[in-house]
Amino acid sequence: MTATVQMRGITTVDLAKRTKRRRGYIPQDEITYDTATVIAIDPGGTTGWSLMQVDPEALCDRSRKVLPGIFDHQHGQVDCGVRRGNLDTTLHAGISTDGEFAGVYDIAKLCREWPCAAVVIEDFQLRQMRRDRELLSPVRIGTAIGYTLWIQGRDYFVQQPADAKNVCSDALLKEAKMYDPYGNLVHARDADRHALLFLRKLKTNADLRERAFPFLFGPDGPYYQHGTPRTTQHN
Numbered sequence: 001m002t003a004t005v006q007m008r009g010i011t012t013v014d015l016a017k018r019t020k021r022r023r024g025y026i027p028q029d030e031i032t033y034d035t036a037t038v039i040a041i042d043p044g045g046t047t048g049w050s051l052m053q054v055d056p057e058a059l060c061d062r063s064r065k066v067l068p069g070i071f072d073h074q075h076g077q078v079d080c081g082v083r084r085g086n087l088d089t090t091l092h093a094g095i096s097t098d099g100e101f102a103g104v105y106d107i108a109k110l111c112r113e114w115p116c117a118a119v120v121i122e123d124f125q126l127r128q129m130r131r132d133r134e135l136l137s138p139v140r141i142g143t144a145i146g147y148t149l150w151i152q153g154r155d156y157f158v159q160q161p162a163d164a165k166n167v168c169s170d171a172l173l174k175e176a177k178m179y180d181p182y183g184n185l186v187h188a189r190d191a192d193r194h195a196l197l198f199l200r201k202l203k204t205n206a207d208l209r210e211r212a213f214p215f216l217f218g219p220d221g222p223y224y225q226h227g228t229p230r231t232t233q234h235n
Helices: 097-113 133-151 161-167 170-175 186-204 206-212
Strands: 036-042 046-054 070-079 118-122 157-159
Touching: 036 097, 036 186, 046 097, 046 186, 070 097, 070 186, 097 133, 118 133, 118 186, 157 161, 157 186, 161 186, 170 186, 186 206
Parallel strands: 036 118, 118 157
Antiparallel strands: 036 046, 046 070
């Protein structure tokens, strides 16, 4: 005979059923039909970011090149806990939780200011055998940024760091006059590489263009089925 276990009253709650799927909605008056904006992020203790605006036709017209179509380029770096925050008083040894979340807030605010932008975040692959907390800061910060985008009803693309550095070398940045030699802007430059790599992918992939900018290259967009043929047919 199975013994009866005495228990207090416990209520099991499925939190997932309380969460509605968030879908991004951009008001009509906030959509920019003459601009394709890309925000690229290199997450870490010092997080680099890059914002590039390009003429949409430069992404789909085979006779045009992408670089001359870029008419606005901004970049910078955000301290995500390296110097600011509560590293000396944190409850998590080796992690400035206040600094990391403050940096994530700054990046989230940037993305929120550009609701039509396609966001690209550098992916992380463990390549070093280390035990310090700083090693995994790109994972923590990248994931937190992804969550803030989810809150906004948005998603993001990922790219490998090696691809960005192989395709967009320092020599290419200098040739394109996009190499900023002032200050320690290593992470900002890495974000520039990701932005340029993503623009290059957009140029050759119509399906990617539609996913990144549905209001421009989707069925109702002004550039739908213009330029490079699709690999997938849409009915």
